[in-house]
Amino acid sequence: MVIDMKNLPGTQIKSMGKDELQQFLEEQGFRRLKNKSLVDLRRVWLGFMYEDFFYTMHKKTNLPISVIYAFFIIEATNAGIESKLMAKALNPGGIKYRGTGKKINAMDDCYKNGKKIPCAFQAFSSYNAMVQGWADVLNLPRYKNCKRYVFSKYNRGMSAKQIVDATCKCFYKSGYHTSNLWKVRSNLSTEYWTVKASFPSMEY
Numbered sequence: 715m716v717i718d719m720k721n722l723p724g725t726q727i728k729s730m731g732k733d734e735l736q737q738f739l740e741e742q743g744f745r746r747l748k749n750k751s752l753v754d755l756r757r758v759w760l761g762f763m764y765e766d767f768f769y770t771m772h773k774k775t776n777l778p779i780s781v782i783y784a785f786f787i788i789e790a791t792n793a794g795i796e797s798k799l800m801a802k803a804l805n806p807g808g809i810k811y812r813g814t815g816k817k818i819n820a821m822d823d824c825y826k827n828g829k830k831i832p833c834a835f836q837a838f839s840s841y842n843a844m845v846q847g848w849a850d851v852l853n854l855p856r857y858k859n860c861k862r863y864v865f866s867k868y869n870r871g872m873s874a875k876q877i878v879d880a881t882c883k884c885f886y887k888s889g890y891h892t893s894n895l896w897k898v899r900s901n902l903s904t905e906y907w908t909v910k911a912s913f914p915s916m917e918y
Contacts, residue, residue: 715764719804719841721764724795725754735759743914750912756794757787763910767806767845774849776861781881783909784902788891803837807848807889811836815847823892858882878903 717723727735737800744758761783771782789808790800799805803818806813811817811834824833838844861898862868863877871879879900886896 715763717763717767717841719844720768720829722796722801724756724791725910726770727759727760728795730756739912741854743917744912746912752798753794753867757905758909758912760791760794761906762913765910767841770845770851771852775852776864778864778903780903780906781899783906784899787902789898791799804844805833805835805838805847806844808850808875808911809836809848809851810834812851854907856888857885857890860888875900876902 727738730738732755735751735752735755736747737758739755744762747755747758750758764786768779768785768786768861771777772779784825788799788804789871790797790806792798798819799808799820803816805818808822816837816839817834818837819832820835821830822833822835824831836847838847860881863872867882869877879897882903885891885899888892
């Protein structure tokens with residue numbers, strides 16, 4: 715699925731109400747949409763449209779696709795639609811400015827003398843730059859141990875949920891984000907498979 719970076723998938727559906735969006739998705743072949751909220755429906759659409767991106771990130775970082783999805787939902791969306799940071803800077807991971815390239819200021823968790831101030835975030839200008847920029851961050855040495863749980867040598871006896879819990883907690887402990895709500899990311903990772911179950915059936 716090729717993403718138009720100047721017209722992100724969420725722009726197509728952001729003005730739709732719940733019933734209209736559900737009808738739109740059903741006409742596209744999406745399934746199991748009954749009783750889903752507006753945000754749930756939006757996440758189904760984004761999950762489908764960004765699926766190739768998530769897979770590319772998985773291949774570049776060796777992180778489970780569900781973890782990539784969870785980080786994306788937390789860092790790059792708001793109420794099921796791409797955030798302003800994602801829309802303006804193509805920044806899918808909440809990446810702070812790394813000292814080179816373009817940057818954009820946005821409110822987040824930066825303070826000076828006890829007062830909240832805008833944070834400097836990395837800005838990307840293309841799909842490839844976005845992919846490589848986020849992969850470079852997720853592949854930093856300090857996160858290496860967080861990825862060990864995907865290997866049988868380290869996850870023996872662990873359930874899939876425990877593996878995701880351990881991965882998300884490790885990223886928090888290693889400084890990926892300041893919020894201690896790593897369990898929210900873990901729960902969103904579990905949600906990915908429910909989201910994926912609503913995708914259209916692919917016939918070959």
